[in-house]
Amino acid sequence: MSEPQNTSASTPAPAGTAAGPSSGKATEEAPARATAAANPPPAAGGGRTFLPQSTLLRHLLVLLVCAVGAMILLEITDPFTNSQLASLTYYAIAAGGLTVLTGLNGQISLGHGALMAVGAYTVALFLSADEPIALPLILLAGVVTATIVGALVGVAAARLHGPYLAGATLALAVGLPGIAIYFHDIFGGEQGMRVRAPRPPEVFDSFIGFVSGNSATGTKWLAYLGTICLLITYFLLANLVRSRIGRTWRAVRDQEVAAELAGINLGAWRVLAFVVSAAAAGLAGGVLALVVRLAAPSGFTIVLSLSLLTAIVLGGLGSLLGALLGSALLVFLPPFVTDLGADFGLNNTEAAQLAPFVYGVVLVVAMIFAPAGFVGTVRMRWLTYRAKQRTAASRAASGG
């Protein structure tokens, strides 16, 4: 039950879903660039006919379907998979934010792991209080602090391009965890801060009892909590992606000078993208702290930032569905490969070493055969197919 396909079928990705079949209507030919493949098309005419015209209603509908799907998935899988799905939620939240920044706005960030750390430590600090405030507020606090840090970084980032931006954000990824070590009295140094996982509310007990009769464990609660955060994040991000905001970001990415002449203040819009992305990273960090019950520097190394980048590239840059799929691969592939290795008679250490290798191979193979990522490739195929169909149709029309 732990295949990525299962998650993709039932966990949320409003924009990605919308970027699927409905796109055929508005587009006839494949875009020239790889990143463009994962862009959502305009909701010309409000998408497919059986979906509501209003973006809000349409996205709420997708949200509802995804929520039900996620609930079913969480109830039919075992506790271990539940905990894996909980990890998936924080990866997917951060990757969703990053794909908006990188895929839509063309800014690269190697510092998202550090922004997650900001969110995680904020949540850990708030929870370590004797009488912690309500959990949603704590998570919100994590979002706010990460947003503030993101705004500061974004202002610097807006002036940088390509490798320089990568370098600057890399400095963030390397430097920020150092703060936790330096101020070890507050942040617990290398050991990090233990996070007391909040107890599930009683409503949750009765809810789970009502839905499936399973026991409402702490793990399950965290998986649900992560899923709720994921759903909200993707709902909001999808709204942005499909709106003028998303369009303006893509304009800035594609052609700076033309965008500027259209009246777009490049710097302000770049900072905005960074801030939105940082907010998602902050929430992801908060969820991570709750799920792993620890906020420690070792959890937010450059490896985390790079994993997020590979996840969105594999899934398809600029697509929320792609970010989700990439995150699923990140979470489910290593244990899958390790199990496989064990089955083939490798000892535990060898089997564990196999996972990063296979992930690397998958990444290389994907970049050779599907550089637009999973969603991008599927979408390009679809658009090419539509274009061929149209040409055939018009040829038939002119012939008859």
Place this chain on the structure above:
Amino acid sequence: MSGISVAFGGVSALSDVSLTVEPGQVHGLIGPNGAGKTTLFNVACGLVRPSAGRITWRGDELRRLRPSQLSTLGISRTLQGVGLFAGMTVLENVMVGAHRHARAGFFSALLALPTADKDDRLLRERAQRALAELGAESYAGRYPGSLPYPVQKRVALARALVADPDLLLLDEPASGLAEDEMHELGELIRTLSARMSVLLVEHHMDLVMRVCDQITVLDSGEQIAAGTPAEVQADPKVTEAYLGDEVVETDAAELARTEGGRNA
């Protein structure tokens, strides 16, 4: 703009150039390659800062003009080439051009409020109208990369027009166009001049002479002539420096131009 001078690291690109675009007029800016036409354009757009001179728009001096403020002031510009957003459909490209008319903000977009939907619908309608005006509405759902160059140029023009500018800056709108398309473009520019002023940089002499009310001639960063098409054509300096080779179009004339240009 008056007394505009620009120097790039000691090399003088423009020296003391002045030109005024009157409301409702089509103003041509011509000159041989490297004369500084595009540089002057870039100064007008805030892409290049002049080392001397003033830019005035509707009686107000524009200091420290930033390109992104241009469209708010009612000035649109097309780029040399096309400069379309490759990853966006034609319709979206034009919708970005209507940025100035957008009203819904970040939070209504974040929450997908009906105001954002309504705002987007208005922008889409504007964009569709602009595309229809240029006869490119059938390409709305296509991506720029898949379209022939002349269509791309029309889309780029639609993107500039959708902002409803009072002054339209056209940077070589006819480059890469066939004869009949160029003729259509000329007609279009004349039609547009009823609604807005146009400043036009162009190489195709016949187009410039046909559509412009006023012409300024630049050569090697200096203004060598200004006036109506007839006056400019009659100006011996212009003929010598520039028009000569355009009319004859032989290598000999090319040579004469370079020498003549130096002497002028």
